[in-house]
Amino acid sequence: MNVRPGHLPRNEQRSDYRPLSIADKKRLLHEMLFARRFEERCYEAYVERKIGGFLHLYSGQEACAYGVLEAARPGHDYVITGYRDHIHAIKCGSDPKAVMAELYGKESGVSRGRGGSMHIFDVPVRFMGGYALVGGPFPLAAGIAKGIKMKGGDEISICFLGDAANNQGTFHEALNIAKVWELPVLFVCENNLYGIGTRINRSTAVMEQYKRAAAYDIPAAQADGQDIEAVHKAASVAVDRVRSGKGPYFLELKTYRYRGHSMSDSNAYRSKDEEKQWLKRDPINILRNRLVDDKALSLDDFKAMDREIIDQIENEIIKFAEDSPLPVASDVEKYVLADGDPWVFPGRKG
Numbered sequence: 001m002n003v004r005p006g007h008l009p010r011n012e013q014r015s016d017y018r019p020l021s022i023a024d025k026k027r028l029l030h031e032m033l034f035a036r037r038f039e040e041r042c043y044e045a046y047v048e049r050k051i052g053g054f055l056h057l058y059s060g061q062e063a064c065a066y067g068v069l070e071a072a073r074p075g076h077d078y079v080i081t082g083y084r085d086h087i088h089a090i091k092c093g094s095d096p097k098a099v100m101a102e103l104y105g106k107e108s109g110v111s112r113g114r115g116g117s118m119h120i121f122d123v124p125v126r127f128m129g130g131y132a133l134v135g136g137p138f139p140l141a142a143g144i145a146k147g148i149k150m151k152g153g154d155e156i157s158i159c160f161l162g163d164a165a166n167n168q169g170t171f172h173e174a175l176n177i178a179k180v181w182e183l184p185v186l187f188v189c190e191n192n193l194y195g196i197g198t199r200i201n202r203s204t205a206v207m208e209q210y211k212r213a214a215a216y217d218i219p220a221a222q223a224d225g226q227d228i229e230a231v232h233k234a235a236s237v238a239v240d241r242v243r244s245g246k247g248p249y250f251l252e253l254k255t256y257r258y259r260g261h262s263m264s265d266s267n268a269y270r271s272k273d274e275e276k277q278w279l280k281r282d283p284i285n286i287l288r289n290r291l292v293d294d295k296a297l298s299l300d301d302f303k304a305m306d307r308e309i310i311d312q313i314e315n316e317i318i319k320f321a322e323d324s325p326l327p328v329a330s331d332v333e334k335y336v337l338a339d340g341d342p343w344v345f346p347g348r349k350g
Helices: 022-047 062-071 086-092 094-102 137-151 169-180 211-216 228-243 273-278 283-293 299-323
Strands: 076-079 126-131 157-162 185-191 220-224 248-254
Touching: 022 062, 022 086, 022 094, 022 228, 022 283, 022 299, 062 086, 062 157, 062 185, 062 228, 062 248, 062 283, 076 086, 076 137, 086 094, 086 126, 094 137, 094 299, 126 137, 137 157, 137 169, 137 185, 169 185, 185 211, 185 228, 211 220, 211 248, 220 228, 228 248, 228 283, 283 299
Parallel strands: 076 126, 076 157, 157 185, 185 248, 220 248
Antiparallel strands: none
């Protein structure tokens, strides 16, 4: 992990950090493998034309969401992200069956089939949404943090973002006001090097994203986003600082997505050699191999885990999505506005 020199005093780095236990690592390996198989099955369902619209997959970046949220309090802290959002919701506590049903456009989905892949939303577990607008979550995350501070809660707001989103004006506006008001918000940049098909060096003056937070005097760090233990350690420092009332924090995770930006992306702009180099640092394989080296897991155990997950996804999750009913046409206006008194646009009569 890199910390910008002099920006985070030594006495503010956690001395009580507890490394992940063997039991935690095995559980997280299962969770990340589940995420990978879930996303791969989404890919297949899209090819089968059972999922429509846009679909952005998270394969390759699993250690980012799982490492950060393992250090936080999923279901208690508020989480918001962009449109590559399925896995963040699941880690927060969303039912994978309801997430898949949402992708299928079914009434049993987390957004009642109205949102689809880019708009997973689950208030009970405090997953405050995936958003299609690039840069859209920044001010929303700051607003959530402002609400937390006004109410005096111990929650924090966690905003996941991509490297290309940092070039939006909302990035600078939100970081500035977050620091001015010392808001309890953690900005997590999942830097996968590409904004759709544009490599970061072609669009961004400062390659290392954590350095950009210096303009707003926000503590910042960088960690290996392919190593869940490195992510967890860096996130533990970040989460602890934000929760203790010391204001915002910016964490950059260097990662890589294995699939194209979306299903319509051929990946032609990336070299095969680059892809092979990143595949050597697969986050699931890194953790699996460590457990094997520690004699806490065998390859046969891993294969059995994989088979169990694939069976669960096919026989429970996919079945639930396929068997669930579609929304009915007469409910087209349902869930558009909150229940209660009819809402009237200001200045409009009736």
